[in-house]
Amino acid sequence: IPAPCVAAISDKLISKGMSAVSSLCVCVSLQMYGRYTQDLGVYAKEEAARLREGSQRRSVSERSRTLDLLEYDKGRCAKCRTQKWMYGGLDSNVFLQYLAWVTYPVVLITFSAGFTQILAPQAVGSGIPEMKTILRGVVLKEYLTFKTFVAKVIGLTCALGSGMPLGKEGPFVHIASLCAALLSKFMSLFGGIYENESRNIEMLAAACAVGVGCCFAAPIGGVLFSIEVTSTFFAVRNYWRGFFAATFSAFIFRVLAVWNRDEETITALFKTRFRLDFPFDLQELPAFAVIGIASGFGGALFVYLNRLIVQFIRKQKAINKFLMKKRLLYPALVTLLVSTLTFPPGFGQFMAGRLTQKESLVTLLDNRTWAKQGIAEEFDYISHSQAWKHPQVNVFVTLVLFIVMKFWMSALATTIPVPCGAFMPVFVIGAAFGRLVGESMAAWFPDGIHTDGTIYPIVPGGYAVVGAAALSGAVTHTVSTAVIVFELTGQISHILPVMIAVILANAVAQSLQPSLYDSIIRIKKLPYLPELGWGHHEYYNIRVEDIMVRDVRYITLNCCYRDLHDVLLTGHLKTLALVESAESMILLGSIERAQLQSLLSQQLGRPRRLEYIRERAAAEKKRLSVVSNPGSEDGSQRANHEVRFQVREATARGAHISRARFSWFFFCWQFFCSVICPLQSSPSSSLLLFYFLQIAEWEEQQLDEQVNFNNCKIDPAPFQLVERTSLHKTHTIFSLLGLDHAYVTSIGRLIGVVSLKELRKAIEGSVTVKGVKVRPPLASFRDSGTSSSENEATELHKLWDRHKSMSLPREHVPSDSDEKSQ
């Protein structure tokens, strides 16, 4: 096929590719949630019929509502049913009930952890931190393999099925990215555009949007969330692609529900039915603001708690040793603890333990008031809501217990090494907190706050929506959770309360803790650049010269291999600077370490050595035969004498042979002993030593040769910064271009280097590394406007003086004109 044709076809395919990714994701999602739809269909119909019999009045709207609920029932795939069946069938014996309740999650989580561990340990956790790192330009190839894909999908399915407080948003983002990466790899077989690196990054950015989009059937919120969570700078031209992919994923996700006859038409996933004409009173806004601020603290606490648990387990060496030995013990223990506490006849009865995550969310977003049951509402009670009402215990106590218990359980559960996210658990906790505040408000103002005649009772469900958005926003440091809740509930009437709460929650959480994903990045020590916090003015006052490493490893254009060798032994950076000469320090480019290593090994490598040895051996043999011919005793004596002299000389010369080449010496020794010596009749040890020293001398000669860079790939335009660039701008440039390091130059002269490490340290404020110093706080007093040109002028002056002093033959001789003018 001619190349243009392929290009044209692949152009068509890029759009199809996106929707393929989306549908693949949807398939994954359906695989998990719709797997048992078929056999559940019968049950669903029966249940619907039963409910319809019970009340004739609520025909149309109620039916769709029931179907909604049934879908949620079905949503919790096999486990819930099996677990409930086991639990329900064992009515008589509490112990057997407990066993049934506990065994299922433990087995599933253990299997998931084991499977993931064996197949691809990269699949553990959310995947969003890794995607963030990859989209920044850092290559983490093992995170985008087919193995990881399989491990993630199967591991996630099992983990979600266990009923533990785990989410699926992060893993979905990772799965979608895996699809995109595999698709890109597949497409690149056809060549053309798909081989392009930046194209793949664009694909990945769109895939992230798909992941969240098909989780919630939230095309807009999904795109925004994935942007906020994975990008620092977002290309607006990718925006359109993200929306395209996410819309198709959401569309297919919901259309399949219609085709399965679960729904009559496309609707929201967690549809709410709050009243439209008066959604909330203006005077309720302070309560919403309180939810926002409290969620901010709660979100920061959650991130802190999560990190604390991970660090605690890591630090406790005894525990760690034990857990490391039996890798599956930790997941099993955690699952056992959590499922024991939620056991419905036990402690679970006080915290609605028998509800799954989705059921909890549905009941929490309910538009009725729980605390004050006297008011007649148009909708009847849903059976699940009963779980919140304990005969002895107040609903407020149930809610508080639910929030507190779920809070630490979620923080603990997300540390289990299975593919899992934390978004959904946090979302549910937020909804419960919002519901708590809402119920309190409803109890406080039974007739609503509005004073203008008509009674508008307070809607606690609206508070739940606000709380869910605020807490999940605080944990992830995103604002787009607001959009997600609108798309999830299908109602946008609470837009202002939600926005205010989310913004306040973000303000509080961002000033206290990093986001959950950044926290995981730090725990996992991924090469990522932290965000600049807001309100830190010092970033504008710290200059790059304050944080740069001045002791740059460089090679000169006319350096010899010895310099190369020394530089390679000491430095650590992946690339080395190439300068014109050590005096001028004019930066010409950068060379990768691997290139230099191959240069060096070409010069001193085994083939050339062997060649040299053979040459020498042949020459020596010839000489010896010539020498030994005239007179064997005398000749050998003379040769011996000669050798001794040469040895003394060579030893003096080769005294500083580096240790690194000693192994090579021994190899040569053995080579001589085995190959050359048997050929010769009289092998003397001094002669052998002579050979070795000759080889050492040859090596020294080779090292003294000038490096030939001709076959070396040089990056002629590495990124350069000026020494007075502010930390803020440096951060911007590093994140914009996904840089790993940048050279600091002054009028073409290399004066330092800044890498991600220095930048990270400078931003995090813990600047303890050698050679790095941070400006004192008083640096803000410094007048930045005037001094910079002076500094530059001085640097230039030096360069200029050097040029003058070198007095090269130039096209123009200044002294001539000087003479003329006199």
Next chain:
Amino acid sequence: IPAPCVAAISDKLISKGMSAVSSLCVCVSLQMYGRYTQDLGVYAKEEAARLREGSQRRSVSERSRTLDLLEYDKGRCAKCRTQKWMYGGLDSNVFLQYLAWVTYPVVLITFSAGFTQILAPQAVGSGIPEMKTILRGVVLKEYLTFKTFVAKVIGLTCALGSGMPLGKEGPFVHIASLCAALLSKFMSLFGGIYENESRNIEMLAAACAVGVGCCFAAPIGGVLFSIEVTSTFFAVRNYWRGFFAATFSAFIFRVLAVWNRDEETITALFKTRFRLDFPFDLQELPAFAVIGIASGFGGALFVYLNRLIVQFIRKQKAINKFLMKKRLLYPALVTLLVSTLTFPPGFGQFMAGRLTQKESLVTLLDNRTWAKQGIAEEFDYISHSQAWKHPQVNVFVTLVLFIVMKFWMSALATTIPVPCGAFMPVFVIGAAFGRLVGESMAAWFPDGIHTDGTIYPIVPGGYAVVGAAALSGAVTHTVSTAVIVFELTGQISHILPVMIAVILANAVAQSLQPSLYDSIIRIKKLPYLPELGWGHHEYYNIRVEDIMVRDVRYITLNCCYRDLHDVLLTGHLKTLALVESAESMILLGSIERAQLQSLLSQQLGRPRRLEYIRERAAAEKKRLSVVSNPGSEDGSQRANHEVRFQVREATARGAHISRARFSWFFFCWQFFCSVICPLQSSPSSSLLLFYFLQIAEWEEQQLDEQVNFNNCKIDPAPFQLVERTSLHKTHTIFSLLGLDHAYVTSIGRLIGVVSLKELRKAIEGSVTVKGVKVRPPLASFRDSGTSSSENEATELHKLWDRHKSMSLPREHVPSDSDEKSQ
């Protein structure tokens, strides 16, 4: 005040500043729409009471609805009332009615155009194109002045009041940015952080979000729209700021409505009441897709039409001359034409001419079906809807006429030189088109499409929402119009149809025409980089070496002033490259043209010339007095002879004196004639000529001196590209960093330069500029992987050879080791 205190205070103020900007915007918005609220309040109450009497049943919901509608009535500030009053009071005479209908808009638009023209012509138009350019990093200072602010606010108020099909979104973005810029300027008086350039850009980005946010009370859509419209790469850390600002602006905008007792609580601006349980059928999706595709074509046509009108008026020299003479004639004529055609008793009766833009939108988003009036709906007819129902003409004809007429009217009206946008008119046309499709669908399927027993009639209002989002999205090339309509209507139930339609509309429109704002940028010839279209693979295959200008103007480190002078005469770029020497071409940095000009003027400037002349004059006087003393005749003869000889010599030497300095010669001549000659007793013309030639010689000497760059501000790290960078990557880097030009280097050697102009030409495909050639389409066949290193190696080889041939005294002499090894 100590600086840290100021910094701390200003930290507080930055957040306040944002809300100040927002509230200022809100104030502006209220100034326009709420100015006549107070006196209208009474009328509103009466109207509400009257309506309530009319029907007892619809108590709660209807009341808020009525109030909603009244607010829209009030929304059209004084003009509407006055115009309608005039129009209503003159019932008897159609001609007087016509006069009243026409005079008002003409006067207002003429005033607006005149006022803007006189005070600040920069205030004309939308302002979004200018903001896009400014946010890209190009400084357009005159667009952010206080004068522009005043002109924009007053001009916009009048333009909107005229009732012409003009929008306010673009101007609001500009006004908000003006507020932010003025605020920044004010804050920078306190020093500290506010002096920072990038900080101001961040402020502007947030201000753009405020502008749209307070227009529609749409915090989320506003932020997204402003991002899409103004940015190429968006910093996610500004996202949060935008949401913060936009939420406050929307909040204050809507809260003031509550405080004015126009509304009971915070609600959406154009609240819709579509049914929730079954918003649309799955089988209606093709119709929505058709709306999307048609809107895409419509949007492209609108942009094309708008550009065509502008270009037609510019090209027609006769018209142009006439209009230029009388600048206010064009606005007046256009207004006259438009208002004549909408005159209600005339042609306006067939296109709902008596409705204002807001009234049209409210009626179009109505949830009843117009075509089929038999079905009983729960809501009664609103009076405005009657405007669509002509006794003789079908509602379809009215809608078609409305769409067609408003289409060209809007395209024409937005070319009037007043502050105005095009978003709202397009939005209304889109809504009308959607309504048309919806009504057709409703007429086609009177009982709805759903076949499962229950009748769900089609909701044409939902189609109107989809159409509005799709057409406005197509014209502006944005997806976020989808979010805006959700926030505007307060209902999110149509999310999938809206998303699908918007995406399809974007796909069609983007492939046909640039966005309206990009079109205006091209018309106004603002320095902006066009977007890369999608599906153009050639961008990956064109290299920067294909488009760069190879003939770079540079100066060398040891150049003389003559080189400087020559370079300054020929080049055009704002900055010049500084290289080490003409042979090595190693790039050391770049210098601004202004800096070089000041260097040159320092060297050859008036002070130094005058000083030299005075010195010479003094020396000559002394010499002459010495010469004339011994013998006057002989001495004068000898002096004359000497002069003649010197003149000949000097003439030979100074033959190539550039024309540019002739004026200076004449100045010197006059100076001599007037100042020096009267002092001397015997002024001879040959002596004078001698002086001039001596000055010329001095000049030549001065020009031959080596340039001292010590006091010159040099940018030591100008942006460098490699010659094999793809056009795609170059575009990305230019847009990311807001570059104006970049040098192309190869191993430190300057080989070319790429400026915005070359890049723009290369992207737009019209590569005709000298020295620029574009790869043939077959370039995609080229193997890009292997050849690059060869190329680099060759370049390096040259450099290396040069170094060897120069044989400078280095620390290492290669020949030594060569000798040793032999």
